[in-house]
Amino acid sequence: MSTFVLSAALVLSACGGDSDSNDDFSEAPAPRTQPDPVTNTTAADAATMGDYAVAEEEYDFGRMTVYDNKNGDSYDTDIHGYIQYPQDADGPFPVVLFLHGRHGTCYDGWGIDDDDCANPIPSFRGYEYISENLASHGYAVISVDANDINDNDSGPSNGDTGGLARAMLVVRHLDEFRDINAAGGLGLDALMGKLDMSEIGIMGHSRGGEGVNQTVLYNRAQPEPHNITAVFSLAPTDYNTQTVSQVNFVALAGYCDGDVEDLMGNFAYDTSRYAVDNDPYPKFQLIPMGANHNYYNTVWTTDSRPDDWTILDSDGDDPWCGENAAGNGRDTPELQQAQGLFFIASFFRYFIGHESDFAAYWNGQTPVPGGICPDGQGPCDDRYLLSVHAPAADRLVIDDTLDPASLTTNNLGGSVWFDGFSSYGICQTNGRPGEGCDVATPTFNIAEQLFMAWDTSATYRSELLGLNATDYQVLSVRVGVAHGDADNESGQDFHVILEDRDGNRVEALASDYSDGLFYPPGRAFYDSNHGSQKTTLNAVDIPLTAFEGVDFTNLNAVELAFDETPAGTVQITDLVMQRVDF
Template sequence: MAFGKAAAAVACAMVLTAPTTSAAPDNSVRRVEYSLGDRAFQVPGFHTEPGGPVADLELTAIVHAPRTLVGKRPLVLLAHGFWKPCQGEQWAWPCPAGDAFPSYRGYDYLGEELARQGFVAVSVSVNGVNAGEMGEIADVARAAVMSKHLEMWRDLNDGKGPLTRMLSGFKNHVDLTNVGTLGHSRGGRGAVYQASDKHIAALPRGVRIRAVLPLAPAGYYAPDPEAPENLDYRITKIPFAVVAGDCDAIAGQAAGYVTNAQGRNLVPIHLVTPKRANHNFFNTEWSYDHDNHCADGPTLTQEEQRKVATSYIPAFFRQYLLNRRNPIVSEGYQGVDVVTHQPIG
């Protein structure tokens, strides 16, 4: 049975406060990076440019995890969106040595908070995808890079694969059947493509995604609501939350993912609109002062917008990966004129 066919928009009031676990000391979080190199991976059919050679892609990530791991912890995979791959003007991959733009480090603040709350957070680099072809084939490549990292973590958990030489202390402590994914901007489009009903069976063996959060996701192209392209981005069996600020030019595109699933969804979906939030402040590497104005006034500050992210996003994953029902997710909140939330289904 599909839920949400007659669902109305709901907005409930709640004081916006950071979770109490935010007070945990910094030494409660372990941070480690890994990289297999800038030419470690290829996606068949994804090229440097139409008609060009198959693109070389990096397998690079930063991990935030509880310093002490007890039992198996859920994994949350983060993926950034479209930004220049190199610090200089070169739009190609690989970049000159030491010149790669660290977009994947832009969510360190969020990864730290997720780790404080018991998750293993892995933020992956997709600069090589950004230097290649555009359009849906780039979503295929983003999804493939995300899945490759999940496959490597599954192997690490079993004591095999390349990450065993790079990471210690994780074997048998990460639950790859309890994964959450978050993609920002075009990374959100890739995350939805990966978890869609049409493509979910392509996940690596033994990996299961149980919650998806497209963060300010760029829209995809479909000529009309019944076009087959919608199926590539339709999630009906996995809870998901679309989060996009009302000072974000692509907020309307982002809402399209809810429209695509609404009335067909078998599990809850959510549309969350942080008031006065823009597109870039969710990523610290993308944030510049000139981004802080809407058409009718200032946006949230960078710190305020990240407070929204570290309040809502961990609560969402706690609910669906740890089975801890949270009013912030289930009922929505509007803390001090910050967020409007619409649970659907």
């Protein structure tokens, strides 16, 4: 992700031209000019504590019955957790809820119900470093204890159960706090009138990620649904193929996750991005290249096997993800929690609290703060691969590659051409094995995608039919560098070319605007002792100001010219024009 000044993209009328003259650009219609929230060149740092002292209440609201729609079981669970909020402040405070994932529930031994053991494992306490920070900035944060669900769905025979139970538990907690806000009670009269539940954010980790994803649909089916508008799915499972629509949604999948090693968060992102026509909310895919599964939760970080990568790689010697490998690419627990704080806190402070300081990162335009870089300074955007899928009204799809027709015709009805490739086609991977695109197994994105291989200069061309692009700010495409091709080992690069109907052509180099075009690191994934190497699809976002000199009111074609390296293979999807100041 490269830095660029968004406000320049809002004056594309200075870059376009009419069809009669290439020299007089003054007649091009002006694009929309809503205010540009981006004024900084590095994303605002969320790590600093706010001005409020933090109050906390641990609560126990009794028991409820939850259902397992996978096997028909039902059982009771505690309605237990804590809420942190600004002390001695009037509010109302925006509400965020956290849900941990599947983990052991008792330090005394596996299989002991947490209600019956002397030392329950407090997984719900593992995100205090985030909840305290948010509360100090004026938010009320609920963290839910889901140990009773883990007691009932964690046996190997139960497979992917528990998603509905977790969704029911989340909604019940929100119901209780809605009642407390209205009338007090349950020992929390101090919170009456202090909770702003007009827009609610929810975060779930691991199975909790799948739980909050399922909460979106379950909540909408209730007689009095809550207005959940932001969902952060942290290293989620996706056994139930969740579609997360009509909310601001981010799915984070750590490249070195040894528990959800197939990066199922990418699956949820792929499934959700075009699921609902006219979806007014953006979607995000986020891949931290050095992150494992457990370190985001401080309780799990201190357990007997905190580095879940060793589940796959018992020797820990994978050259990228193995902590015992010299020069590995891993994040320390401290660094991973610093990034967890930045991503989760900034997401909710922007999309729930509407703090515009955090727009710059989530608009996909500015580097991460140096505090989450290994050297503490940065830049390090090659370690955090963010893909942005703008709301429907701010997105014009050139080619979503959702159909084999993409080999000949794009979404606009324009022709598609492949010139000089040794092979090309369309494929879709099948989820957990990552198979289905033979050019790179595994590929852990399930989007339908094009693959293209070349051993001489080659060009992909998509006709734009006189497209007027003045409403948009970036040209985006998601690209995977196929690890099955040794010609990619030094990474890949290519030119992106815009052409207008007067024949003006301007090119931009992809690597100037993306840090994600490197060869996937690590030992082979399906090695006898698992490696980390897998291909993912990541964004190349080029500001339209990079193409100054073409007539943005009358575009003829976009090309991807593979002329920077002698040979290689890539996979692509989501060729779109976007506005990103949503």
